[in-house]
Amino acid sequence: MNDVFLERLAKLTSKYPKVIDLSLARVKKLLNKLDNPHLKIPPIIHVAGTNGKGSTIAFLFNSLKCAGQKVHVYTSPHLIEVTERIILANKKISYNKLFQALDYCEKVNNGEHITQFELLTCIAFFLMSKTKADVTLLETGLGGRLDATNIIKNPILTIITSISLDHSDFLGNKLHSIAKEKAGIIKKGIPCISAPQEIEVKKVLIDKCKEKQAKLIISDQKSFISYEKNGFKINKSNIEDHLFPWPSLEGPHQVINAALAITALITVPELRVNLKDMNQGIVSTYWPGRLEKISKSIVKRYSLTTEDIWLDGGHNIAGAQAIKNWIIHKKIKKIILVCGFLKNKDAEDILFILKDYIKYIIFVPIDNKNSYTVEELSIMSKNLDISYYMSNSVKEAITSSLISKSSKVLIFGSLYLIGAILKLTNN
Structure with a gap:
């Protein structure tokens, strides 16, 4: 363009x-x-x-x-x-x-x-x-x-x-x-x-x-x-x-x-x-950012520790329930959740639905004035007794030492967030 x-x-x-x-x-x-x-x-x-x-x-x-x-x-x-x-x-x-x-x-x-x-x-x-x-x-x-x-x-x-x-x-x-x-x-x-x-x-x-x-x-x-x-x-x-x-x-x-x-x-x-x-x-249908797995070429390009990174633009209660059902259906033990939310979303309720399936959360900021800060989200995580970390960006989060080779990572919570990571991978 x-x-x-x-x-x-x-x-x-x-x-x-x-x-x-x-x-x-x-x-x-x-x-x-x-x-x-x-x-x-x-x-x-x-x-x-x-x-x-x-x-x-x-x-x-x-x-x-x-x-x-x-x-x-x-x-x-x-x-x-x-x-x-x-x-x-x-x-x-x-x-x-x-x-x-x-x-x-x-x-x-x-x-x-x-x-x-x-x-x-x-x-x-x-x-x-x-x-x-x-x-x-x-x-x-x-x-x-x-x-x-x-x-x-x-x-x-x-x-x-x-x-x-x-x-x-x-x-x-x-x-x-x-x-x-x-x-x-x-x-x-x-x-x-x-x-x-x-x-x-x-x-x-x-x-x-x-x-x-x-x-x-x-x-x-x-x-x-x-x-x-x-x-x-x-x-x-x-x-x-x-x-x-x-x-x-x-x-x-x-x-x-x-x-x-x-x-x-x-x-x-x-x-x-x-x-x-x-x-x-x-x-053969493709719809980006809906439980989409990051390609191996992207993993290689950014030297990511794990190949098991998923994107989902879910951002409401029903979206969280869909993720929970997917985790149960796939018999996944625990995920690392990389997430951020806009302030018009029920972030704490969404996290509550997923809490039993989360190893820990890495909160990231969203480039939108109407989004929660990572500090605000961390308070919700404390209330729910979920372990958490804070990061400056999605890229920093998924390349950090917090993620190991065996980790299953889900980037979730906002279409703005998914758009940012897809733009990163497309570049």
């Missing part, structure tokens, strides 16, 4: 602050000036939820590609570069195309107030409307009802991934209120597929689908999937005898995300994805 692009990114960040101000009014106004490109993009699958949105979209994207489909994708946030957010007909957008669209959309917006996410969403719709594809995969940024992506009218399917407590400052601190916001993407007469949910969440989804006369496909946690020796089966479906291979993404929660994607594909037969395409798609 050259200096011109760096300057444009800096302008984007300063002129359109990264703030959350949930409303559809500004997006509607700009899209209207752009001749409503969101009404001219290929058929849409709209995805909301707390955890698993990105992974579910990644499984969908890969399976559709295996079936020979051209796919648009819009996700957030990005880990390293803003171009990660937009895929046009299976190809990540170039900086040149992104900033050409930014220049045009800024000109059309004519100085009207708009948030960074809203502007990027409008840019994505504008570019997608100009590029031929077969299907569009659209991820909400926050919530659903008032999320900028919910300006769309008639998706072919909506998907609700696992819902749990997160972003309570915007969505409320009750599961019921969060579920109502997420369910806001459900449209009249359009089928909705949901991951297994808590009882109160399930009730919200049932009520919303009744109101919208939308078919709801949802299973209980225990009855959704049958786990076999060499793979899994999806129960109560028209393919329940088919054995799917284990997905390429690590963790029991990713089996649920893969099954959710598969259920979506068989619910919309016009997508023309067969079982062979789905098999191939879920075993």
Whole structure:
């Protein structure tokens, strides 16, 4: 990326602050000036939820590609570069195309107030409307009802991934209120597929689908999937005898995300994805920073003591529970946790879930003004009686003498943190 692009990114960040101000009014106004490109993009699958949105979209994207489909994708946030957010007909957008669209959309917006996410969403719709594809995969940024992506009218399917407590400052601190916001993407007469949910969440989804006369496909946690020796089966479906291979993404929660994607594909037969395409798609999916193991080449480059270093962008209670389940599933004895958290996260509660599986923690700072200091986190660790150390950076932590050849290390707690380590390894 050259200096011109760096300057444009800096302008984007300063002129359109990264703030959350949930409303559809500004997006509607700009899209209207752009001749409503969101009404001219290929058929849409709209995805909301707390955890698993990105992974579910990644499984969908890969399976559709295996079936020979051209796919648009819009996700957030990005880990390293803003171009990660937009895929046009299976190809990540170039900086040149992104900033050409930014220049045009800024000109059309004519100085009207708009948030960074809203502007990027409008840019994505504008570019997608100009590029031929077969299907569009659209991820909400926050919530659903008032999320900028919910300006769309008639998706072919909506998907609700696992819902749990997160972003309570915007969505409320009750599961019921969060579920109502997420369910806001459900449209009249359009089928909705949901991951297994808590009882109160399930009730919200049932009520919303009744109101919208939308078919709801949802299973209980225990009855959704049958786990076999060499793979899994999806129960109560028209393919329940088919054995799917284990997905390429690590963790029991990713089996649920893969099954959710598969259920979506068989619910919309016009997508023309067969079982062979789905098999191939879920075993070759890559989604960075989700229980991702650092490559041996990176270990060698930075002379790391252990090869067993994992990255996970989990940053809430459900994310911690997913890590705990992975540790139990893999029969891991103890991990060294390298972590940092933003202040809007329940850091102490997250650490409490993992405390029995932690050898010790190395706290690291996050380059964000809204993050906990390592000193603040160390107090939480003392309260929980977890051994800890403090480090000046992730690089210092993973290259320190605290980590031995036999150590299993997990870098966890924030997508900002994972982005920083991926940027380090990419460099």
